Amino acid sequence: MSFDTSAGTRGARQPAGRVFRWLNALAARLLRHKRAAKLIGFDTLVLTTVGRKSGQDRTTPVGWFGGKDGSWLIVASAAGAAGNPAWYHNVAAHPDQVRIEVDGRKVAVAAEQLHGAERAQAWQQITTTAPRFVQYQQKTDRELPIIRLVPRSGQKAPDQGGAE
Template structure:
């Protein structure tokens, strides 16, 4: 898991390897394996690279699912920097989401305000208390992002 002793390059390689392996597991099993991780559902988030414009896909856990929207956590395991996917959706909030290996749907990403984050953080911790450990590893406030259907 990412930590302060690991270089950014090593962390990037680790995260890319985990995501690639997870995506292959989902594809090979037809979604029968890999749609849950740490007791949370997963989704595939497709963003556009902020520099390249190319699609970038990452598999993420979803601590809160509500009325077709998903609350996700930009933790990067408690690293001192936010994940690339977070920076990508800040540059272009129009994303695609495949929830639990289902059909892709167009969604809009919105970073919660500090006040909204404070209100929602207990829900995130109820789903996975490990996020508190991630928060303690870093001085940055880990962002929460709401993914909502475009419409």
């Protein structure tokens, strides 16, 4: 499936800047140290992507929801900003070079954006579990992308509960 969500024309201010990067790095360290964690009420994983311009590894903590067949679902919400988060563009550029750290494990995953009925079903699951995503969607005119992360060949997904 294609990664085709363009920026909207309205939305909240996108989190950015030196302090935001520092907080993301701190959150990633905490997640790695605890080996299983929730941040701001979500089950959280550390997402590692390859920068679309730099080619360097980029990490960010992201809330996740359990998908079918042991996959992980993540939402490129940027808290309802008009633009997609940087990690979305990195995943779109290199969907076969994504890695996650979750529950103390490092897993190589393939990423795909959900569309149509699959997206609608995942959106219902996510918004039932975490109603704040409805508010994020209301802030912007872009459709918030939902990305499914599936273990690559030879990787096994653990049993999952998903975000609360």
